[in-house]
Amino acid sequence: MRLECRVNNQAVSVETAPMTRLIDLLREDLRLTGTKEGCGEGECGACTVLIDTKPACSCLVPAVQVQDAHVVTVEGLAKGEQLAAVQQAFLEFGGAQCGICTPGFLVMAQALLNEHPHPTREQVREALAGNLCRCTGYQKIVDAVENALAGAEHARQ
Amino acid sequence: MMSIGKAVVRTDGRAKVTGQAIYVDDLRPEGCLYGATVRSERAHARILGIDLDPSFDWTDITVVTAEDIPGENVVALMTDDQPVLVDGECRHVMEAVALVAAPTRERALQAAHRVQVRYEELPVLLDPAQAENSPIHIFGTDNVFKRLVIDRGTSTGMGVVHKATYHTSLAEQLYIEPQGMLAIPEKDGSLTIIGSLQCPYYIHKALKRVLGHSRFHVVQAVTGGGFGGKEEFPSMVAAHATLLAIKSGRPVKMIYRRDEDLRASTKRHPAIIQITSECTPEGELLSWDARIIVDGGAYNTLTPVVLSRLVLHVTGPYRIPKVHLEGVAVATHTPPNGAYRGFGAPQAQWAVERHMDRIARELGIDPLELRRKNLLKDGDLTATGGVLHDTAAFLVLEEALEAARAPLLQRAPPPGAGIAHWKRGRGLALAFHGCGFTGNGESWLKGKAALELVGSDLRILTGSTDIGQGTDTIFPQIVASELGIPVERVSMAPHDTAQVPDSGPTVASRTTMVVGSVVQSCAKKLRLALQAETGLASNNFAELLAARNSDAVLKVEHVYEPDASIRWNDADYSGDAYPTYGWSANIVDLEVDPDTGEIRYLRLVTATDVGRAIHPVLVSGQIEGGALQALGWANLEEVVRDQHGCMRNDRLTNYIIPTSLDAPEMVTRLIEVPYAAGPFGAKGVGELPLDAPAAAAAAALEQALGLVLDDLPMTPERVLLAMERGHAA
Numbered sequence: 001m002r003l004e005c006r007v008n009n010q011a012v013s014v015e016t017a018p019m020t021r022l023i024d025l026l027r028e029d030l031r032l033t034g035t036k037e038g039c040g041e042g043e044c045g046a047c048t049v050l051i052d053t054k055p056a057c058s059c060l061v062p063a064v065q066v067q068d069a070h071v072v073t074v075e076g077l078a079k080g081e082q083l084a085a086v087q088q089a090f091l092e093f094g095g096a097q098c099g100i101c102t103p104g105f106l107v108m109a110q111a112l113l114n115e116h117p118h119p120t121r122e123q124v125r126e127a128l129a130g131n132l133c134r135c136t137g138y139q140k141i142v143d144a145v146e147n148a149l150a151g152a153e154h155a156r157q
Numbered sequence: 158m159m160s161i162g163k164a165v166v167r168t169d170g171r172a173k174v175t176g177q178a179i180y181v182d183d184l185r186p187e188g189c190l191y192g193a194t195v196r197s198e199r200a201h202a203r204i205l206g207i208d209l210d211p212s213f214d215w216t217d218i219t220v221v222t223a224e225d226i227p228g229e230n231v232v233a234l235m236t237d238d239q240p241v242l243v244d245g246e247c248r249h250v251m252e253a254v255a256l257v258a259a260p261t262r263e264r265a266l267q268a269a270h271r272v273q274v275r276y277e278e279l280p281v282l283l284d285p286a287q288a289e290n291s292p293i294h295i296f297g298t299d300n301v302f303k304r305l306v307i308d309r310g311t312s313t314g315m316g317v318v319h320k321a322t323y324h325t326s327l328a329e330q331l332y333i334e335p336q337g338m339l340a341i342p343e344k345d346g347s348l349t350i351i352g353s354l355q356c357p358y359y360i361h362k363a364l365k366r367v368l369g370h371s372r373f374h375v376v377q378a379v380t381g382g383g384f385g386g387k388e389e390f391p392s393m394v395a396a397h398a399t400l401l402a403i404k405s406g407r408p409v410k411m412i413y414r415r416d417e418d419l420r421a422s423t424k425r426h427p428a429i430i431q432i433t434s435e436c437t438p439e440g441e442l443l444s445w446d447a448r449i450i451v452d453g454g455a456y457n458t459l460t461p462v463v464l465s466r467l468v469l470h471v472t473g474p475y476r477i478p479k480v481h482l483e484g485v486a487v488a489t490h491t492p493p494n495g496a497y498r499g500f501g502a503p504q505a506q507w508a509v510e511r512h513m514d515r516i517a518r519e520l521g522i523d524p525l526e527l528r529r530k531n532l533l534k535d536g537d538l539t540a541t542g543g544v545l546h547d548t549a550a551f552l553v554l555e556e557a558l559e560a561a562r563a564p565l566l567q568r569a570p571p572p573g574a575g576i577a578h579w580k581r582g583r584g585l586a587l588a589f590h591g592c593g594f595t596g597n598g599e600s601w602l603k604g605k606a607a608l609e610l611v612g613s614d615l616r617i618l619t620g621s622t623d624i625g626q627g628t629d630t631i632f633p634q635i636v637a638s639e640l641g642i643p644v645e646r647v648s649m650a651p652h653d654t655a656q657v658p659d660s661g662p663t664v665a666s667r668t669t670m671v672v673g674s675v676v677q678s679c680a681k682k683l684r685l686a687l688q689a690e691t692g693l694a695s696n697n698f699a700e701l702l703a704a705r706n707s708d709a710v711l712k713v714e715h716v717y718e719p720d721a722s723i724r725w726n727d728a729d730y731s732g733d734a735y736p737t738y739g740w741s742a743n744i745v746d747l748e749v750d751p752d753t754g755e756i757r758y759l760r761l762v763t764a765t766d767v768g769r770a771i772h773p774v775l776v777s778g779q780i781e782g783g784a785l786q787a788l789g790w791a792n793l794e795e796v797v798r799d800q801h802g803c804m805r806n807d808r809l810t811n812y813i814i815p816t817s818l819d820a821p822e823m824v825t826r827l828i829e830v831p832y833a834a835g836p837f838g839a840k841g842v843g844e845l846p847l848d849a850p851a852a853a854a855a856a857a858l859e860q861a862l863g864l865v866l867d868d869l870p871m872t873p874e875r876v877l878l879a880m881e882r883g884h885a886a
Binding site for chain 2: 027028032033034035036037038039040041043044046073074075077078083087090091092093094096097098099100101102103106121122124125126128129130131132133134135136137138139140141142
């Protein structure tokens with residue numbers, strides 16, 4: 001099929017099989033390798049992307065489901081050289097160690113922050129419970145997301 | 158200029174938060190094939206034949222068996238017992254029998270399924286307790302990989318005796334990036350091996366034997382976690398990818414699927430530890446006898462060293478006048494166990510801390526007071542007669558107790574049933590951890606590093622890899638601080654065996670402390686070299702640089718020099734087993750549902766002696782991440798095996814690791830008791846966080862339910878079972 005969609009605000013038109021996994025479309029066809037595969041069955045969350053603002057595991061989504069949709073990957077979070085607040089917070093708080101889960105966490109956190117700019121720690125833990133990290137114990141990830149926008153507002157003042 | 162102690166932004170941070178960091182699966186060279194592994198389905202069998210299904214189209218498939226190995230069929234590590242591919246006889250399930258490569262991942266998997274292996278079953282040994290006396294021989298004539306006895310006196314016959322047996326379970330490192338390797342044949346006949354790995358020179362050593370030459374180099378890609386799981390196992394993956402690349406003449410990428418990774422890769426060694434102690438009625442320890450059986454699996458891998466570290470930590474951070482320790486590591490027809498962060502010490506200190514709680518309970522003494530009575534301090538002797546220095550056992554204990562006085566943060570109740578009947582408990586556990594290699598390992602290894610001055614900037618060359626712990630940030634901090642320059646002027650050379658010297662493996666809590674000190678020495682040598690070149694006596698790096706008349710690259714190298722104050726006798730296992738120790742105190746608050754046995758962690762307070770926190774955010778990140786691995790080992794993670802010894806719960810849906818909701822809030826306190834020979838006083842800290850939290854959780858569970866559990870894991874099912882059996886204190 002000819003798939004038409006937007007990825008990170010760019011129009012995309014690509015020939016693909018309808019049941020191609022979205023993660024393969026992103027990584028192999030579009031060479032957007034920031035989205036990672038940790039388990040291939042929707043448990044680890046490393047492949048999380050936004051589809052029309054809603055987070056989804058791209059290893060479970062067939063390409064046909066993003067026809068005409070807007071997909072945002074980790075590569076689409078920054079505005080040019082300007083990191084998103086949550087990316088900046090991960091750097092400051094130490095939210096990334098080995099980094100393989102980081103793209104999924106950032107996308108999921110961005111989805112949370114879009115809804116709740118100032119989440120409680122429990123909201124953060126709840127929102128990120130579908131993403132696995134083996135390096136951090138989650139403490140610094142929760143710190144980063146909880147304070148992401150507070151930090152950004154502080155920086156602007 | 159001094160960046161030591163400052164949380165500078167990690168050098169790989171920006172690439173990692175923007176999705177630009179390149180892991181091995183992100184590479185796709187022109188013409189790349191995808192590899193897959195055909196694995197044995199029997200624990201022990203003679204291979205009668207390897208047949209290609211004639212109904213499958215094999216025209217675009219490369220097939221490799223043991224016959225295709227140009228050099229030796231061995232994964233060179235400690236001993237030469239493990240083959241790269243089964244030749245004649247398989248000794249565990251999931252052992253590699255053949256390899257295939259195809260133009261797509263899907264076709265590679267299909268082809269692997271169409272390779273049919275014919276077996277003649279042979280008798281199987283799965284129980285480590287039966288291994289020594291079994292008529293079935295896997296390793297030598299007694300299935301013993303290693304036996305170790307430390308004898309510094311036996312029971313006095315005068316004290317109160319406590320005796321019990323403790324079991325620890327298999328555990329998976331569970332790096333989120335699965336094992337992966339890419340082998341590329343180059344135009345000049347050489348090979349480039351790129352992968353997810355901790356130890357490029359392990360792979361170099363292993364491949365030299367498999368290929369019979371060294372016209373190749375090994376490069377670390379950005380690595381998505383290791384925790385020991387990418388210490389020795391990647392040598393096997395690299396050999397497989399390389400054999401396929403040679404035969405096909407094409408680049409071959411081998412990325413494990415999660416289920417394959419879980420079934421085939423190494424796990425933490427399970428241990429059976431029996432302790433018989435003797436103390437005064439007041440709880441002062443008099444003697445300690447420990448008997449240990451460790452299951453190594455079908456091949457030796459690193460098992461003897463794991464046993465050694467286990468035995469050396471099985472007295473815990475306590476002063477005991479007479480110790481008798483006997484450990485044996487045996488072979489079974491199960492997938493080999495291997496390195497996992499902690500490397501025997503977590504198993505040891507699970508048993509030690511559970512035993513200390515047993516003594517306290519049976520004597521009616523406060524567990525905290527019992528520990529205070531026996532904790533090691535400077536000048537005390539270790540189990541091997543080493544004299545302790547830079548101890549921090551009391552400091553970390555008091556710091557943790559102080560931090561735990563703060564009220565618990567309120568957390569929302571779990572969904573479902575009301576929380577009113579959940580029982581709360583608090584538990585304490587302590588640990589120490591020997592930093593760096595055991596015994597004379599560092600002297601024998603002679604880790605090297607180099608430093609280059611290029612223009613006015615510096616480049617560090619080391620085979621030590623950053624696997625997330627942040628050493629590519631810490632090493633530049635060390636050099637920049639030594640020379641008094643901004644950290645931004647120091648970079649890292651790629652971890653490529655063609656460019657960097659062998660600094661020793663990235664293991665054993667040695668990278669910052671040992672290799673960091675070599676890197677610091679390089680910086681000092683560079684200053685001396687500049688002084689010699691310019692004739693200036695100045696220590697000021699900027700002045701020296703300004704006085705230089707040359708643009709030539711100036712390169713210095715340094716080899717690890719053993720700490721002269723350390724004495725170790727490997728023949729009788731006496732002296733300083735480690736150059737120094739890190740110390741940790743852990744306090745867990747949890748609640749448990751008595752109806753379901755479910756444990757919910759509320760808070761973990763840790764106080765950890767790190768010598769010197771070169772980067773406080775990175776080091777506390779190490780502590781928190783390691784601690785959660787220990788808490789997962791305590792109550793969630795369980796490897797379930799079938800009758801062939803194959804892992805049944807081979808998915809992330811049923812091998813459960815903690816999520817953000819399972820993790821407690823963490824309070825992480827750092828204590829700095831410097832080690833003089835470490836860079837700026839730093840000690841090794843990578844593994845210490847894994848040593849005690851599981852035992853602290855068990856102690857908390859004991860307080861909550863009055864339930865004594867001596868075996869890991871404490872899954873809800875096991876907690877319930879213990880309650881039904883009435884294992885009450």
